[in-house]
Structure formats: structure tokens, C-alpha cells
Amino acid sequence: MRRVASRTRVRAGLAGMVAALWLVAGCSGGEDNAPADELTAAGALAAAQERFDSATSAHFVLTSADLPPGRAALVGGEGVAARPPAFQGDLDVLLGGGTVTVSVISVGGTVYAKLPFATGYQETDPSAFGISDPATFLDPERGLSRLFTEMTDPKLAGQSRIAGDVVQKVTGKVPGEVVDEVLTTADPSAPVDVTLSLVDGTSELRRAVLTGPFFAADTQSTYTVVLDRYGEDVQIDAPPTG
Numbered sequence: 427m428r429r430v431a432s433r434t435r436v437r438a439g440l441a442g443m444v445a446a447l448w449l450v451a452g453c454s455g456g457e458d459n460a461p462a463d464e465l466t467a468a469g470a471l472a473a474a475q476e477r478f479d480s481a482t483s484a485h486f487v488l489t490s491a492d493l494p495p496g497r498a499a500l501v502g503g504e505g506v507a508a509r510p511p512a513f514q515g516d517l518d519v520l521l522g523g524g525t526v527t528v529s530v531i532s533v534g535g536t537v538y539a540k541l542p543f544a545t546g547y548q549e550t551d552p553s554a555f556g557i558s559d560p561a562t563f564l565d566p567e568r569g570l571s572r573l574f575t576e577m578t579d580p581k582l583a584g585q586s587r588i589a590g591d592v593v594q595k596v597t598g599k600v601p602g603e604v605v606d607e608v609l610t611t612a613d614p615s616a617p618v619d620v621t622l623s624l625v626d627g628t629s630e631l632r633r634a635v636l637t638g639p640f641f642a643a644d645t646q647s648t649y650t651v652v653l654d655r656y657g658e659d660v661q662i663d664a665p666p667t668g
Contacts, residue, residue: 445636467580474622475574475631477656483508485655486563488517494642495523498556499610505530506655507563511643512662517554520641533664534562540665547665556610568607569649573620573634576604583621588632588652593623605636613643629655 464640478484483506490501491518496519505515514533529540537559538547552559562568583595603614611618618638625632636649 428589469581470596470624471574471580474624474631475571477629478571478631481656483658483660484653485653486582487652489650491648493647494645499641500557504518506660508660508662510563511561513560514662531665532559533662545668572604573600588623593632596622608650611640613639
């Protein structure tokens, strides 16, 4: 009988402890009691931001889909962005109803462009091509890092593979005015749907898919940015002009 009573007291004690822990977890913290998936998504974004902001360089490939005819705009490209702010690559720009590939170098706040069939680079205003300075790509205040800091209602969206990497997807919305500073949008007031794919283990942003009214206010288009080769040693210099 004593052994039975002892076991009963132990079980009662354990049950009391579990109940007490449950009450503490449920009653403490107010705003800290967000759903677990949001806390995990927020943590994933924070880790990805730290990794991205610490990268000395990154290679990217940009593509787009569902393009309506319209204004000059960035529709694709490939290049390398580095710190201090610099960029070198080829950008595909929609001009006059057709797409042209423009070789671009940006160093020290000056953007140089070489148009098809041109013999050399010329200083240029990137807004003429419907783009911002691509050297800001890695800028914590104006670049892709804002996709991490400005995303609202982040959610985990499962895992997949990209080129052999296991990635965790995080979905959410980013204000249109933020995307307008990084890429472009025809309606800065419209939030943009964003899916980020973050590499397990390194937290590298491997792919960002953005859907919104980038080229026309009444048309949903998609930008896809794929990033790799973080931290490669690159040297980007201003080109000769003439």
C-alpha cells in the first residue's frame, strides 16, 4: 500500500509541475506569445539578414515573367555586387518595346554603361534604364537586405532543393516602396508577395521570388533573383570612357 501511495504522490506531483509550466508559458509575455511558426520564421529572417549583410560580395542572376508592354524597366541580368559598393555585370532592360543588354559597372557612386554596338562605357544615369544604382544591391539600408527587415507576417512554407542545397522557404509581404528602391514597381502603394529560400546550415539567401505590379499597375509580374558565390574575392574598377 505504501508503494502504491508513493507512486500516486509522484504522479500527482508530475502532473502539477506540467500544469504549472503550462500556465507560466501561457500567461507570460503578452506579445512574446506569437505563434511558434512566426517566431521561427522571424529567426530565420534574422539569421539570413546577418549572413547577407556580412557578405563581401555575391553573384546573382535576375529573371522576370509576365511582362506587359510599357515603360523602360529592368527585366533580367547577371552580375556581381561587392563591398564597398560596386557592381559589374550585364543587365537586360526593356526599352522601346524591345529588350537590350547593357553592360554596367558601378564604382564610387558613378554608374557606367555600354550599350549594344557601343565601343566603350559612358557615365550614365541609371534611371534612364528604369533602374537604380545596382551597386546598392548589398547595401543594408537600400538593397536586398530590406526584404528581411521589411517583410510582414512571415511564415514558414516548407523545404525544397535548389541546385543541391536544402532550403527553407519563408513567405510574406514587403511594401511596394521598398521594392521600388531595390528593383522597380509601377505602384509603390501595393504590397509585394515575397518567397525567400534560405539555405539550411548557412542561412544564405539562395533565391527570392517577388510578385507584384512591377511593370504596370494592373498586371502582376514576377522577379526571381538567384544568389550564390557569397564572399568571392572580386575586384571592380571604373572603366575607361570614351
